[in-house]
Amino acid sequence: YSGETKIVKAIEIHSEKYVFNTKISISNSSERFLGVKTVLVDEMADIEKKALMPTFERQEFFTVNEGKEKRVILKKDESVNEIYPKASVASLGTQYFSQSLVDESTIIPEFRIETVDHKAIGMLNYSLLNKTENLTITYKAFMGPKYLHILEGVNSQLAGLIDFGMFSWLAKPMLKLMKWFHQLVGNWGLAIIMLTLLVRMLVLPFTVMSYKSLNKMKVIQPQIAALKEKHKDDSQKLNQEMMQLMKTNKVNPLGGCLPMVLQFPVFIALYQVLGQSIELYQAPFFLWIHDLSLKDPYYVLPVLMAITMFVQQKITPNTMDPAQAKMMMFLPLVFALFMVSLPSGLTLYIFVSALFAIIQQLIFTRDTNKPAVVTA
Template structure:
């Protein structure tokens, strides 16, 4: 709790100057510590050095504490529909990236590597991170604890070499405090870009993020990059989706015959099901044929969802006209309304479920999702909207092909 005083010197980076060092000094019991913070222009990484001067008659072996403290609340203004991680993290070469939630800290759970000579510690919230990266190759002890009511700390204690009387030694670290920009984070420390949380879908999300960034480099607009990315993903997955579209189209084509069977067998569900299965067998239709392609595509769509949710580049990024922030909900609700319209069209293109209750549920789903999407980031709604439009086009084309095949068979 020694008081540190500012060492006189410039506090503003002059024009043409690329770095600035600000120093503080404190002294207690004959030991002086000089903390130096070196800022670089256009860089969120701060070089922090501790020079320890031993003015006593005995040798000393001091330790440096690198600590980050945060309250347990979600970031101000965070949408209730966003489930981004807020909490501490520890990274080591052995155990890699490990989250340490505030509840774990409060309970005293320490499921991370405490002793290491590498890695970093961090406090994470949506879009931003603060991290200490101590000198690598020097033994340190990682720790977490509560430091007050709803105040949580993650830290690393690094021991310095023995300092003889009337001599000094310096130890350095990097303090990053800024956006979760993966390029910047990778330049600071190995594994630091993992704070951009894609969960178990990281292996898919990483290449999707790379493609999104590449498209932005071409069009210079994150909104249009999302549109192009959705088109590319949809085109790649089209062969997989085609089986599902065909199954849906054939099921819709059998609508009149399905209705006739229901009228014929009435409430006899057993005979109705047998007749329907016989009809599917005759027409070579798998009633669940559209489920497998959707299941196989789901990880890709979820990975894309998390990329759009976690990318700080979308924050304050405009698209067109009324959409001035792709990370914020649509202020005019235009995208959610268009979403509802496209989902209603999709419902009309697909076969009506034979169960009346299920049919009613499917009919109201577009409006339920539309209300939910009011609270989602515009970039996410834009992705789903473009995906829906492309699905409508693909399903419409397949429906026309199936209808043409049916007419051709009947004419023969």
């Protein structure tokens, strides 16, 4: 009680879902009663900058305001002070864990987030418009690991806590597939390998299209070089002759790129799944890899990945000029430097994918390595 105001707070705990339901009943509120505030506090940590690639490790706040999701990465040395007037979800958390409030009241709360003294403070504020009214406030408080099935079981809006990116509609089925593979083999590393191979098989038709187009382009490279020399002072004539040459030999200039563009959402979605899924947290693979959510401690996978990418580059039909080809030789090394700090589960995926691509290329080269007739 507070003067004439009566406040009753009831909490119902569901430990299996890491959630407790809260109901606050307010009656006979006085003019001095301003409302109800619920506060989230998270200690700001130093997120180490690792190598060249952005890390998945982070602190963030997440809210759903007027039906729109908003996510902001928090940094210890940066100040934040923002207000969301109609928030249904308020959350502070890290890559794998979260403390979140989900409003289920008739009155819509305001969410304020600010950083003070190296702490992130989130405040859900229920203000009374009519100071003498009776009011019931209900919300769910989730504090636990960000397993997708648990979050969706608490409230569908909490699924947004896992940042699957713009291709979440692809990422979620991939996560379910990976979990199904894990149930079969009992090892998350093997589940990643199986999922990677399945994805590569699904996009195989597009890959074959790309290989065929690149091979056709390689065959007519001498004719293209001759045309460039012949019409080096007349770019318009050069373009006309090149287009005619490609048309005559049934070569689509975009044929090598379009299939890769179509595959792009699939591989980005898989990349996000492996970088964001708590299922890989402290999950061992084999030998030296004891946690697939951490980097490879001995950098074995990044080195193997660089080697496979280099081999793949060597056996793939080359349609670039010598200067471009020389620059591309350094790409595997640069990519390996980017990847040394990322989760070993991600590096495992890229290594297996590149290894599969090498086998694909060898088979394709064997089947298509026949003399080709070029029509001038």
